[in-house]
Amino acid sequence: MATKSKSTLGLGGMRLKGQEATLDDLDWQILRLLQENAKQTYTEIGNKLNVAHSTVYDRIQKMEEYGFIKKYEAIVDSEKMRISQITAQMTIRTDPKETESIAKKLTKFSQVLEVSTSFSEELVIIAKVVAQDQAELHSFIAKSIAPLPGVLRIRTAIVTKKYKEERFSLASRENYSKKKE
Amino acid sequence: MVSYSRVLRTVLREEAFYFFTSIGNYTGQSAASLEEFLQKIKDVDIKSLEFHLFREDFEKWIALTLGDNILAEEIKILRAQKVVGNALRDRLYFIVSRRLKDLKSVSAPK
Numbered sequence: 001m002a003t004k005s006k007s008t009l010g011l012g013g014m015r016l017k018g019q020e021a022t023l024d025d026l027d028w029q030i031l032r033l034l035q036e037n038a039k040q041t042y043t044e045i046g047n048k049l050n051v052a053h054s055t056v057y058d059r060i061q062k063m064e065e066y067g068f069i070k071k072y073e074a075i076v077d078s079e080k081m082r083i084s085q086i087t088a089q090m091t092i093r094t095d096p097k098e099t100e101s102i103a104k105k106l107t108k109f110s111q112v113l114e115v116s117t118s119f120s121e122e123l124v125i126i127a128k129v130v131a132q133d134q135a136e137l138h139s140f141i142a143k144s145i146a147p148l149p150g151v152l153r154i155r156t157a158i159v160t161k162k163y164k165e166e167r168f169s170l171a172s173r174e175n176y177s178k179k180k181e
Numbered sequence: 182m183v184s185y186s187r188v189l190r191t192v193l194r195e196e197a198f199y200f201f202t203s204i205g206n207y208t209g210q211s212a213a214s215l216e217e218f219l220q221k222i223k224d225v226d227i228k229s230l231e232f233h234l235f236r237e238d239f240e241k242w243i244a245l246t247l248g249d250n251i252l253a254e255e256i257k258i259l260r261a262q263k264v265v266g267n268a269l270r271d272r273l274y275f276i277v278s279r280r281l282k283d284l285k286s287v288s289a290p291k
Contacts, residue, residue, distance in 0.1 A: 088205060090205065093209075134204050137204060137205055138201070138204045138205055141201075141205045141207065142199050142201065142207075143195070145207075146199040146201075146207045146211070147194050147195050147197065147199065147211075149194070151207070151209075152209050153207060153208065153209040154205060154206065154207035155205075155206055156204065156205025156206055158204070158205070
């Protein structure tokens with residue numbers, strides 16, 4: 001399965017296309033392994049991909065440097081830690097003139113984990129929020145989000161059960177390859 | 182002792198009453214004064230009135246933000262009577278409009 005890639009332009013496996021760095025097969029395989037377990041050593045990753053640990057080190061350094069890898073984080077199991085926490089998905093309809101300003105303000109709250117904008121029938125902000133319980137969630141939305149200028153309506157869905165949670169999909173790789181062609 | 186000017190004032194955006202129909206579901210309607218609150222009672226979804234009455238939100242906002250304990254007590258009675266639906270809208274509107282009229286008449290220059 002291991003694929004040895006050609007190192008080009010002194011960027012590990014990454015290539016510069018215009019000013020944009022691109023990934024090769026080995027980079028993608030390293031990313032996949034890091035997604036599974038970011039604590040693996042360079043040697044462990046190298047053994048799995050049949051390449052030298054120094055190659056793995058070099059590729060990871062470059063991917064960090066170019067921002068392909070933004071950070072490494074611990075995924076905490078709040079249930080095991082007995083932390084009482086609920087997660088909710090907020091959809092906020094806004095005055096289009098204020099959308100960006102509201103989205104930026106949302107990023108400042110520690111209760112807000114993710115903020116993005118979406119356009120289907122209308123432009124909305126989608127945000128993932130956490131709170132200790134429903135009372136705290138409501139209080140946060142009522143006191144901190146609803147009063148923001150330009151907020152027209154908020155719909156909130158509380159997550160009851162999570163079936164899958166991934167931060168990155170290998171399907172992205174196929175799209176990535178198609179885009180490159 | 183109720184301060185009439187305090188009860189009748191327009192509060193800051195952060196202190197306004199925001200109407201929700203359930204946890205986290207904001208209707209887009211808000212009231213920054215008792216006068217505006219009265220208007221919104223007529224328009225807002227019945228579910229929102231029931232939601233806030235049950236949670237004691239109306240009493241808290243009227244007592245703590247506007248400073249009108251008398252009106253808050255009247256709404257508390259309404260909650261105890263478990264009034265719902267259009268009857269709730271009508272009675273809430275009646276109670277608040279009567280109180281607003283009283284306050285305006287007392288605070289009006291003679």
